Amino acid sequence: MLTVLPVQEAQERILRSLEGFTLPEVWVPTSETLGRVTARPVVSPEMVPAYARSTMDGFAVRAEDTFGASESLPALLHLTGKVPMGQAPPGKLGPAESMEIATGGMLPEGSDSVVMVEYGEILGGQVAVYRPAAPLENVLSAGEDYRPGDKVLPAGHQLRPQDLGILAALGIAELQVFSAPRVTIISTGDEVVPPEASPGPGQIRDVNGLTLSAQVRESGGEPAYRGIVRDDAEELKLDLVHALEEADVVLISGGSSVGTRDVTARVIDDLPGDGVMFHGVSMRPGKPLIYGAGAGKPVFGLSGNPVSAMFGFLLFVKPLLRQFQGLKPFQDYPPYVEALLDTNYSSPGGREDYVRVVLYPGSPGSHGADEVDLPRARPVYGGPGLLNPVVQGDGYFVIPRDSEGLNKGVRVKVFTW
Amino acid sequence: MLTVLPVQEAQERILRSLEGFTLPEVWVPTSETLGRVTARPVVSPEMVPAYARSTMDGFAVRAEDTFGASESLPALLHLTGKVPMGQAPPGKLGPAESMEIATGGMLPEGSDSVVMVEYGEILGGQVAVYRPAAPLENVLSAGEDYRPGDKVLPAGHQLRPQDLGILAALGIAELQVFSAPRVTIISTGDEVVPPEASPGPGQIRDVNGLTLSAQVRESGGEPAYRGIVRDDAEELKLDLVHALEEADVVLISGGSSVGTRDVTARVIDDLPGDGVMFHGVSMRPGKPLIYGAGAGKPVFGLSGNPVSAMFGFLLFVKPLLRQFQGLKPFQDYPPYVEALLDTNYSSPGGREDYVRVVLYPGSPGSHGADEVDLPRARPVYGGPGLLNPVVQGDGYFVIPRDSEGLNKGVRVKVFTW
Numbered sequence: 001m002l003t004v005l006p007v008q009e010a011q012e013r014i015l016r017s018l019e020g021f022t023l024p025e026v027w028v029p030t031s032e033t034l035g036r037v038t039a040r041p042v043v044s045p046e047m048v049p050a051y052a053r054s055t056m057d058g059f060a061v062r063a064e065d066t067f068g069a070s071e072s073l074p075a076l077l078h079l080t081g082k083v084p085m086g087q088a089p090p091g092k093l094g095p096a097e098s099m100e101i102a103t104g105g106m107l108p109e110g111s112d113s114v115v116m117v118e119y120g121e122i123l124g125g126q127v128a129v130y131r132p133a134a135p136l137e138n139v140l141s142a143g144e145d146y147r148p149g150d151k152v153l154p155a156g157h158q159l160r161p162q163d164l165g166i167l168a169a170l171g172i173a174e175l176q177v178f179s180a181p182r183v184t185i186i187s188t189g190d191e192v193v194p195p196e197a198s199p200g201p202g203q204i205r206d207v208n209g210l211t212l213s214a215q216v217r218e219s220g221g222e223p224a225y226r227g228i229v230r231d232d233a234e235e236l237k238l239d240l241v242h243a244l245e246e247a248d249v250v251l252i253s254g255g256s257s258v259g260t261r262d263v264t265a266r267v268i269d270d271l272p273g274d275g276v277m278f279h280g281v282s283m284r285p286g287k288p289l290i291y292g293a294g295a296g297k298p299v300f301g302l303s304g305n306p307v308s309a310m311f312g313f314l315l316f317v318k319p320l321l322r323q324f325q326g327l328k329p330f331q332d333y334p335p336y337v338e339a340l341l342d343t344n345y346s347s348p349g350g351r352e353d354y355v356r357v358v359l360y361p362g363s364p365g366s367h368g369a370d371e372v373d374l375p376r377a378r379p380v381y382g383g384p385g386l387l388n389p390v391v392q393g394d395g396y397f398v399i400p401r402d403s404e405g406l407n408k409g410v411r412v413k414v415f416t417w
Numbered sequence: 418m419l420t421v422l423p424v425q426e427a428q429e430r431i432l433r434s435l436e437g438f439t440l441p442e443v444w445v446p447t448s449e450t451l452g453r454v455t456a457r458p459v460v461s462p463e464m465v466p467a468y469a470r471s472t473m474d475g476f477a478v479r480a481e482d483t484f485g486a487s488e489s490l491p492a493l494l495h496l497t498g499k500v501p502m503g504q505a506p507p508g509k510l511g512p513a514e515s516m517e518i519a520t521g522g523m524l525p526e527g528s529d530s531v532v533m534v535e536y537g538e539i540l541g542g543q544v545a546v547y548r549p550a551a552p553l554e555n556v557l558s559a560g561e562d563y564r565p566g567d568k569v570l571p572a573g574h575q576l577r578p579q580d581l582g583i584l585a586a587l588g589i590a591e592l593q594v595f596s597a598p599r600v601t602i603i604s605t606g607d608e609v610v611p612p613e614a615s616p617g618p619g620q621i622r623d624v625n626g627l628t629l630s631a632q633v634r635e636s637g638g639e640p641a642y643r644g645i646v647r648d649d650a651e652e653l654k655l656d657l658v659h660a661l662e663e664a665d666v667v668l669i670s671g672g673s674s675v676g677t678r679d680v681t682a683r684v685i686d687d688l689p690g691d692g693v694m695f696h697g698v699s700m701r702p703g704k705p706l707i708y709g710a711g712a713g714k715p716v717f718g719l720s721g722n723p724v725s726a727m728f729g730f731l732l733f734v735k736p737l738l739r740q741f742q743g744l745k746p747f748q749d750y751p752p753y754v755e756a757l758l759d760t761n762y763s764s765p766g767g768r769e770d771y772v773r774v775v776l777y778p779g780s781p782g783s784h785g786a787d788e789v790d791l792p793r794a795r796p797v798y799g800g801p802g803l804l805n806p807v808v809q810g811d812g813y814f815v816i817p818r819d820s821e822g823l824n825k826g827v828r829v830k831v832f833t834w
Contacts, residue, residue, distance in 0.1 A: 030612070034631045048804070050616060055802055057674050085648065085674075086608035088618035102674035104608055104721065106619040117675075145803045152808065160834050161631035162807040165624040165723050168612035169804060191503035191521055195447070195585035199467060201505035202523040207582040214451045214578035231502065257474045257502075257519035258534075304521065306582050333776050333792055333811065335752035335833050359750050375750055385472055386562045387465070387586060390579040391569065394750065416752050417577050 004280035004287070006401060007315060007352045013277060014291055014320055015329050018298060022326045023179040023248060030167045033159045035220060036177040037325045042153040047143040048169050052107040054083075056138040059120045059127050060093060060101045060111040063135040074121075074128035083108060098127045107139060114138035146170070156326040158220075178325045181221040183317075184247035185212045186239055187228045188254035188264065189304055194228065207306045207387070208253035215313045219321045221249075231260045237267045244271075244295045248324060251317065252290075254304040261288055264301040268292040282351035282401065285384030286311040305384040311354055336413040337395070339377035346405035353399040356380045356389040357414055377414055393417070421697035421704070423818060424732060424769045430694060431708055431737055432746050435715060439743045440596040440665060447584045450576045452637060453594040454742045459570040464560040465586050469524040471500075473555040476537045476544050477510060477518045477528040480552040491538075491545035500525060515544045524556060531555035563587070573743040575637075595743045598638040600734075601664035602629045603656055604645045605671035605681070606721055611645065624723045624804070625670040632730045636738045638666075648677045654684045661688075661712045665741060668734065669707075671721040678705055681718040685709040699768035699818065702801030703728040722801040728771055753830040754812070756794035763822035770816040773797045773806040774831055794831055810834070 005013070025039035054060065061077060069075035077098035081090040089108035093099060098120075099108055107114070113133040121128045146152060152166055153159075159177075167175065187206045195205045206228055213223035224247065229239050236252070243250045255261040261279075269275040271294035279301075281289045285308040290301030300317055302309040319329035339359055347353040357377040377397065380389035395416035399406060406412070422430070442456035471477065478494060486492035494515035498507040506525035510516060515537075516525055524531070530550040538545045563569060569583055570576075576594075584592065604623045612622045623645055630640035641664065646656050653669070660667045672678040678696075686692040688711030696718075698706045703725040707718030717734055719726040736746035756776055764770040774794040794814065797806035812833035816823060823829070 031627055031630070034634060049621060049802075051618065053621075053802070055800060057676070084619070085606065086619050102676060104606070104621070104673050140800070140802050145799075145805050161628040161635065162723070162727060162804060162834065164631050165628035165727075166804045166808050168624045168627045169622050169723075171612060171615070171622055173613050189502065189521070195588060196590050198588070201468065202501070202503050204466065204470075204521070205586050205588055207585050210448055210585045211578040211582035213448070214581050217451060218578065256521050259474070259519060306579070306586075310579060310582075333754045333831075333833065335754050337750045337752050338755065382562075383472060383557070385466075385470075385557050387579060387583045388562050391583050414750075416750065417579065 004282050005278055007281055007283050010278060010281045010289070010291070011316060011319060014298070014316055015323055017277060017293065018320065018323065021324070023181060023324050025176045026179050027174050028177050029174045030164055030172060033175065033177055034161070034164060036159055037327055038153050038155050038157045038159065039176040039178050039326060041151060041155050042167070042172065042175065044146040044148055044150040044152050044170055046148055046170060048146040049140055049142060049144070051142050053140045054101045054103055054105045054107060054114045054138060055140055056114050056116045057102050058117045058138065059098045059115045059129065060107050061098045061113055061115055061129065061133055062093065062095065062111060063113040063133045063137070065096050066115065066129050066132045069129045069132050071130050074130045077127045077129060079122060079125055079127050112136060112139070156328070158327060181248045181321050181324045182224060182246065183216045183221045183249045183251060183321070184224045184226055184243040185209055186226045186243060186250065186252045188231060188236060188252060188260065189228070190231045192228050192254060208302070208304070208309045211306055211310055212251055212253060212313060215310065215318070219318045220325055221321050231255070231263055233263050233267055236263060237270060240267055240271070240294060240299065244297050248297065249317065249320065250297065250299045251302055252299065253302040253309045255301065256304040261290065261301065265290055268294055268299050268301070271295055283311070283315070284348070284351055284353055286315070287351070289316060291316065303384065306387055307390055308384040310390065334415065336415050337375065338411055339375045339414050341406055341408060341410050341412050342376040342378045344405065344408050345379055347399040347403060349404040350401060352401050354396050355399060356393040356396050358392060359394040359414060374411070377412055390417070421699050422695050424698055424700050427695060427698045427706070427708070428733060428736060431715070431733055432740055434694065434710065435737065435740065438741070440598060440741050442593045443596050444591050445594050446591045447581055447589060450592065450594055451578070451581060453576055454744055455570050455572050455574045455576065456593040456595050456743060458568060458572050459584070459589065459592065461563040461565055461567040461569050461587055463565055463587060465563040466557055466559060466561070468559050470557045471518045471520055471522045471524060471531045471555060472557055473531050473533045474519050475534045475555065476515045476532045476546070477524050478515050478530055478532055478546065478550055479510065479512065479528060480530040480550045480554065482513050483532065483546045483549045486546045486549045488547050491547045494544045494546060496539060496542055496544050529553060529556070573745070575744060598665045598738050598741045599641060599663060600633045600638045600666045600668060600738070601641045601643055601660040602626055602633070603643045603660060603667065603669045605648060605653060605669060605677065606645070607648045609645050609671060625719070625721070625726045628723055628727055629668055629670060629730060632727065632735070633738070636735045637742055638738050648672070648680055650680050650684055653680060654687060657684055657688070657711060657716070661714050665714065666734065666737065667714065667716045668719055669716065670719040670726045672718065673721040678707065678718065682707055685711055685716050685718070688712055700728070700732070701765070701768055701770055703732070704768070706733060708733065720801065723804055724807055725801040727807065751832065753832050754792065755828055756792045756831050758823055758825060758827050758829050759793040759795045761822065761825045762796055764816040764820060766821040767818060769818050771813045772816060773810040773813050775809060776811040776831060791828070794829055807834070
């Protein structure tokens, strides 16, 4: 039970234990899908744009009628009308004819290009065109953006503003997305009191209820905080059974001492299901992570130390919440800030080290030319029980298990909070 | 009126026009402040932790009583009790005495360090300590995280999960944050119909209502979509006057043609206030940006092209919404993904070019050793009227005004959507 796993193996075991499982699909109005994840591929039902549109103010023409036109020898075309915005053109365009058209206007049948207003001049019932137009010039063709049957969005895609835009353009007013994972958070510990209480001697206020709820929200889940439970196996079991009825995932934080961690593990083992799958991960902070399943649902035992619990969430709970929502557990290209480490940093080795840092501007001239502009990363020291290094800090970088530290001046990728 | 400004100058003019102006402060329960911005500095009212706590399971001791202890010659201390979790220790610790203590327990007065349980052994009423403890070893001192009067958070700080955590630890149940900016969005155009309508010939569905609303939400604002207004100065003016009564910022999108843009500009000029301050920015996409003030409030005229409107929002509206909320207009260290451009890319020069790209894994061996792992960035071509390049794409990089393009293989910073 007390196997300590490398981070990546722990992640794989968690994700594998629920492989292929996603939350139920729900229909949601498109306007409320920002950040949600598509449950089905979206296929274009129609052309976008539905008809050829002008991208400039000017004159709709047949390109061939303008070939050879110049300042000194303009093509003279018969002006047969004006395309009204939001309506069909007043008619077709015949040879040597032209119509006035504004940006966004519908090209009349027979025309294939638009001469910019700067290069045409109305002279009575005629338009003098001073430059030749190429076919399709200043035109957005019908279906140039999307055609019927085109894949618009794959399943498992997290919706961004532009995705809502194309759904609007296609007239898709609602769509199937995965439900948001419901995550219940239980804080444990005889010493823990609610944030609004005045702690007596030996007591502390609960921190993890708020931080974990906020992290759940940032990960697309719906947090439910069940409050504080004593270090008592029967009480915890009762609470966990209730939590498992409503939640998709349960987080139990607390139990920094071996004895109380054992209570959490025992309670998970007591439930029907696979029980504790592993206990402990070789990382700092966050080593004492418990993962198991109760009643077929994942239960995490996170450290009572706020910083350990935060990293436990980031590394293990968040990927699972992503998988539950139909996303890849890890982003393909997570954004970061490149910085130069501003000091030698030694690491214990044998476990992944998540180093909290502050970023500040680089001082020109102190490094190679292309590196002058990189910001500097200063480690903020402090154990997992101190909030200061994560509150002061801008983010963290990772030292791998097989490294015993990094030298001053190396590039690090800082993942910002 | 038709001065075309460089991006940075346009940004500066907008921000300067409302310098020092922030939205009203409101009291909000700490649990609901994720992503909001502190209106006042938060100063610690108390010690965190309030008392010295053990960070290990073991024995509270006076370090001096263990000096010289070893496996062969343990220090023998009198075991005087056990510290209960969540309560004061049963008494003080005298010379040559020790108490059992669990992680998180309150150190008894007189003790200054904790011997890990692995290095102590209970023998009847005594504890044999096999290793010397250093003063403060395995102890979190009172006030080590925060002391009364310490600055916890500055004003103008966007609240993250760990910030909510320290507020909980300090017993701060609510705090003053800046109001969320209310942003009203008006779509204009005789050709524009609501997303749920079936467009007739010459008509298109409104896209910008949804994309801009989503962008407002991502920027911490509260969007209100007023629907579609005809290209008519009187109608637009009426709508704008109503919008300005309730909103902090108004976005008018549409008017791709010169004529309709002029309507927007004229309406802004007609209102009491500074009128149009500039019209046009040297960038692509997004050139035809209008900025002005009506009734003392900022009004943006964004392009009707969805992609131009999106970039207009990102570059000009978002910084202002940040400033309104008390944040710096631009992030100090915006995260990005470094990638290698996978093709030569030429840029018109004379304006900033926002190049939409897709990211994909790099192929090992094709570049220098340290670059092998960088992803590749492939530009997704298409005018500002096409949504496909931003829906397919992962983000964008920027080519500065004075550059006429980039060569294949150069490093670019991709800002992901």
